[in-house]
Amino acid sequence: xxxxxxxxxxxxxxxxxxxxxxxxxxxxxxxxxxxxxxxxxxxxxxxxxxxxxxxxxxxxxxxxxxxxxxxxxxxxxxxxxxxxxxxxxxxxxxxxxxxxxxxxxxxxxxxxxxxxxxxxxxxxxxxxxxxxxxxxxxxxxxxxxxxxxxxxxxxxxxxxxxxxxxxxxxxxxxxxxxxxxxxxxxxxxxxxxxxxxxxxxxxxxxxxxxxxxxxxxxxxxxxxxxxxxxxxxxxxxxxxxxxxxxxxxxxxxxxxxxxxxxxxxxxxxxxxxxxxxxxxxxxxxxxxxxxxxxxxxxxxxxxxxxxxxxxxxxxxxxxxxxxxxxxxxxxxxxxxxxxxxxxxxxxxxxxxxxxxxxxxxxxxxxxxxxxxxxxxxxxxxxxxxxxxxxxxxxxxxxxxxxxxxxxxxxxxxxxxxxxxxxxxxxxxxxxxxxxxxxxxxxxxxxxxxxxxxxxxxxxxxxxxxxxxxxxxxxxxxxxxxxxxxxxxxxxxxxxxxxxxxxxxxxxxxxxxxxxxxxxxxxxxxxxxxxxxxxxxxxxxxxxxxxxxxxxxxxxxxxxxxxxxxxxxxxxxxxxxxxxxxxxxxxxxxxxxxxxxxxxxxxxxxxxxxxxxxxxxxxxxxxxxxxxxxxxxxxxxxxxxxxxxxxxxxxxxxxxxxxxxxxxxxxxxxxxxxxxxxxxxxxxxxxxxxxxxxxxxxxxxxxxxxxxxxxxxxxxxxxxxxxxxxxx
Numbered sequence: 001x002x003x004x005x006x007x008x009x010x011x012x013x014x015x016x017x018x019x020x021x022x023x024x025x026x027x028x029x030x031x032x033x034x035x036x037x038x039x040x041x042x043x044x045x046x047x048x049x050x051x052x053x054x055x056x057x058x059x060x061x062x063x064x065x066x067x068x069x070x071x072x073x074x075x076x077x078x079x080x081x082x083x084x085x086x087x088x089x090x091x092x093x094x095x096x097x098x099x100x101x102x103x104x105x106x107x108x109x110x111x112x113x114x115x116x117x118x119x120x121x122x123x124x125x126x127x128x129x130x131x132x133x134x135x136x137x138x139x140x141x142x143x144x145x146x147x148x149x150x151x152x153x154x155x156x157x158x159x160x161x162x163x164x165x166x167x168x169x170x171x172x173x174x175x176x177x178x179x180x181x182x183x184x185x186x187x188x189x190x191x192x193x194x195x196x197x198x199x200x201x202x203x204x205x206x207x208x209x210x211x212x213x214x215x216x217x218x219x220x221x222x223x224x225x226x227x228x229x230x231x232x233x234x235x236x237x238x239x240x241x242x243x244x245x246x247x248x249x250x251x252x253x254x255x256x257x258x259x260x261x262x263x264x265x266x267x268x269x270x271x272x273x274x275x276x277x278x279x280x281x282x283x284x285x286x287x288x289x290x291x292x293x294x295x296x297x298x299x300x301x302x303x304x305x306x307x308x309x310x311x312x313x314x315x316x317x318x319x320x321x322x323x324x325x326x327x328x329x330x331x332x333x334x335x336x337x338x339x340x341x342x343x344x345x346x347x348x349x350x351x352x353x354x355x356x357x358x359x360x361x362x363x364x365x366x367x368x369x370x371x372x373x374x375x376x377x378x379x380x381x382x383x384x385x386x387x388x389x390x391x392x393x394x395x396x397x398x399x400x401x402x403x404x405x406x407x408x409x410x411x412x413x414x415x416x417x418x419x420x421x422x423x424x425x426x427x428x429x430x431x432x433x434x435x436x437x438x439x440x441x442x443x444x445x446x447x448x449x450x451x452x453x454x455x456x457x458x459x460x461x462x463x464x465x466x467x468x469x470x471x472x473x474x475x476x477x478x479x480x481x482x483x484x485x486x487x488x489x490x491x492x493x494x495x496x497x498x499x500x501x502x503x504x505x506x507x508x509x510x511x512x513x514x515x516x517x518x519x520x521x522x523x524x525x526x527x528x529x530x531x532x533x534x535x536x537x538x539x540x541x542x543x544x545x546x547x548x549x550x551x552x553x554x555x556x557x558x559x560x561x562x563x564x565x566x567x568x569x570x571x572x573x574x575x576x577x578x579x580x581x582x583x584x585x586x587x588x589x590x591x592x593x594x595x596x597x598x599x600x601x602x603x604x605x606x607x608x609x610x611x612x613x614x615x616x617x618x619x620x621x622x623x624x625x626x627x628x629x630x631x632x633x634x635x636x637x638x639x640x641x642x643x644x645x646x647x648x649x650x651x652x653x654x655x656x657x658x659x660x661x662x663x664x665x666x667x668x669x670x671x672x673x674x675x676x677x678x679x680x681x682x683x684x685x686x687x688x689x690x691x692x693x694x695x696x697x698x699x700x701x702x703x704x705x706x707x708x709x710x711x712x713x714x715x716x717x718x719x720x721x722x723x724x725x726x727x
Contacts, residue, residue: 041325045318052314056307063303064277068264071279071294076262078215078223079281079290082208085123086184086286090166092117092127093186093199101129107138114140118201123211125181126202129188130156132195159187159198166286170231171205171243178531180205180243182233205243208234220274220295228287230254241522253280253291261289269293354432356444360384360405363444379421390417390425408434408442415452427453458686478578482626485571485644487513487545490617490625491706499561499577501525509619509706513544513573527556547573553580560584569609570626570644613714620707622648622681634697634713636660648709652676662691683709 096114100106114127118140127140134151150156155167169183185200205225212223213236225234230246230253247253256263261282268275276293283289355364362380380388385405391398397415404411410433418426432447473480479496483489489511497504503520517540520526521533528536543552547567554561560581566574608615614631618624624646632639638655655661656669663669679688683703690697695715702710 037325037328041321045321048314048318052310056310059306060300060303063300067277067294067299068279071277071292072262072264072281074215074217075279075281075290075292078212078292079283081211082225082288082290083283083286085211086166086283086288089121089124089184089201089203090186092121093166093184093201096127096129097186097188097199101137108143110138111140111143111145114138123203123207124201125179125204127200128202129197129199131197137197153183155183155185155200156198159185160195162195163187168227168233168286168288170227170245171233173531174202180240205234206238209236209238212236217292217294218298220276221298222293224291224293226253226289226291228254228257228289233288241518253278253289256280257282257289352449353446354380354449355446356384358442358444360445362388388418389428390419405445410434426451427456459684478576481507481575482568483513483573483575484625487573489513489516490572490619491704491708496575496577499579513575514541517541517544525556544573544575568626569629572626572644613712616711616713617704618648618709618711622709624648624651625708631711631713634692634715636692648680648711649673649677652680660692661697680709680711 096110096117099110099113101110110129118124118127128136128145129138130150131137134149134156135147136145136150139145153169155169158167164187167185169181169185171180171182173179174181182203182205183200184203185198187198188196190196208225212225212234215223217223223236224232224247226232226247230251232242232245232247235242253265256265257280261284262280264277264279266275267278275296277296277299278291278293280289280291353364353366354362357363361382361384365380385401389398401411401414401416412431414430416428416430418428420426429450429452430447431449432445434445435443437443473493474495476493476495479493479499481489481492481496489507489509491509492507497507500507500520502523503516503525506516506519514537517526518533518537521528521536526536543550543563544565547565549564549566552563554563558581559579560583562578562580564576566576568574609628609630611628611630614628614634616624616627616631624642624644626644627642632642635642635651635655637658638651638660641651641654653673656663656673661672663672676688676690679686680701683701685700685702688699688701690699692715697713697715699711699713702712704710
């Protein structure tokens with residue numbers, strides 16, 4: 001029979017070396033040389049591992065230095081290329097600045113010249129001249145140019161205020177044609193030095209992105225053009241949602257600009273959270289810089305491959321050394337059968353230890369004595385599993401269990417039923433492993449068994465109470481979502497996720513409402529007219545931040561929803577939407593539906609804030625998210641620490657310190673804290689009794705789907721004179 005990893009080692013001789021966990025426990029006389037040999041082998045293996053680790057780490061540093069050097073050179077080359085493009089465009093602007101433009105004929109001729117120049121520069125979308133009144137004089141696109149005043153544009157205001165040199169705007173969508181643009185502008189002056197307007201060019205950031213795409217560095221790498229304020233002007237790969245915005249976490253780049261125009265640094269990407277190597281090169285004479293970044297895998301890929309090959313070689317060498325040492329000392333490392341039995345029994349915690357023969361009949365059952373039970377464990381001796389366990393027809397678990405026994409395989413946590421002499425059905429959890437002799441013949445099984453009837457009955461009895469609050473949310477006809485005081489997502493019901501469409505995948509704890517709504521617009525879950533996405537987002541954010549509870553009707557592809565944003569007591573926001581499509585067909589039906597929705601929302605809010613029970617919601621890190629006023633009242637003087645973000649343990653210790661809850665007969669506050677924290681962390685819904693101001697407070701903790709915890713507290717007047725000890 002092949003060895004399956006559960007063979008029992010042979011007994012230990014009288015002068016042997018027991019090795020219960022692989023370590024030599026006792027060495028005498030002739031076995032001293034074995035100890036020295038093992039020590040020498042261990043030192044040799046550890047030394048080789050340390051030396052290999054040092055060499056691998058040095059190779060890693062070399063790989064980083066080479067990557068930094070190459071990426072910095074690449075950034076400098078791209079910076080020079082970008083600078084050449086901008087200087088050529090700037091030279092064109094300077095040449096056009098002195099052209100006559102007083103008469104219509106001169107402006108028409110200027111238009112033709114500008115159009116031919118713009119056609120020769122693929123990165124330029126338009127060339128234009130703005131007069132002192134803020135209106136276009138000439139444009140490469142048309143003659144006469146569109147009469148759109150730019151008097152409110154920042155670059156025009158700066159030039160009119162006396163700013164000189166070449167000014168760059170951030171990337172934006174043009175109000176004329178909706179295309180992305182970067183305006184580059186120069187001031188025009190009269191002969192006496194007065195303000196005479198400006199001349200500028202409309203640069204296409206998509207061209208710069210395509211230009212950078214020709215210098216592909218590898219997966220998850222990219223090139224970006226930013227200004228000295230950290231605003232993204234162009235980028236490859238193209239990321240339209242980030243154009244014209246300040247790059248999150250750009251402070252390291254800006255700080256380095258002040259020290260040196262060229263450099264490298266490691267940073268986490270604000271877009272996908274990946275750690276990358278960045279290099280930057282500032283453009284001479286312009287307030288811009290080219291930033292290149294390389295994925296960490298590209299930096300360390302070859303180094304990891306070399307380290308893996310060297311590590312494998314070292315591992316093989318160490319395995320050879322360990323094998324030779326094991327062959328030399330193997331004859332002295334034998335265990336006694338009694339020691340193997342003790343190790344098998346001690347490796348598992350249970351109510352009973354049991355043993356069977358090769359025919360799978362119980363030969364030994366030992367009761368440890370952990371509480372009373374009516375299970376007649378010793379009646380199992382001489383019987384097999386099938387005689388001992390209740391089975392149902394077609395029970396798949398039992399068939400799989402029999403296959404494991406026939407294959408002499410180890411099994412763990414097999415759940416079964418048995419009937420006691422009193423007629424009760426008990427739930428058992430059984431684990432076992434086979435034992436073999438030195439020739440590989442199976443001698444039977446050894447294992448453990450545990451009576452879990454009380455646990456099963458307790459979970460069954462508390463199931464309805466545990467799910468009461470979550471059931472009210474999940475079975476609501478409305479979509480419900482909670483956002484905390486920082487407008488970050490906390491939880492929502494399945495109805496809300498269903499109506500969110502493809503953007504539901506973005507509903508993860510911590511995402512802001514603004515980011516989620518923009519993702520819904522981007523994926524088309526919220527239909528938006530072309531060029532109106534930003535306006536739609538601004539309008540929705542105004543209503544969400546106001547959170548007045550005022551209903552707002554919105555139509556999504558023929559489906560009408562009634563949306564409300566309501567401020568919660570802890571500063572968060574409760575978003576509720578109701579599908580009112582059928583009710584829009586008739587005015588009277590719509591009025592009735594709106595009243596029903598309003599009553600449903602009020603009932604939901606009253607259930608939380610005005611219930612006789614105290615409700616508190618704790619996140620997966622056991623920090624307070626929200627609680628109702630009733631829970632705060634029951635906290636007594638400890639309510640001063642009952643603010644969002646406070647850990648449950650801190651709040652409960654404060655309540656014990658201020659005497660909110662009475663300590664039991666032991667008088668040990670720490671013991672009460674440990675008991676309460678243990679029940680709270682298990683969150684099985686089992687009731688916990690505490691004495692508070694002449695009341696018996698009953699609290700239940702229920703685990704929420706997102707890993708948090710819901711605490712429900714109910715007060716009951718004490719009905720008898722003796723005090724009830726907290727459980």
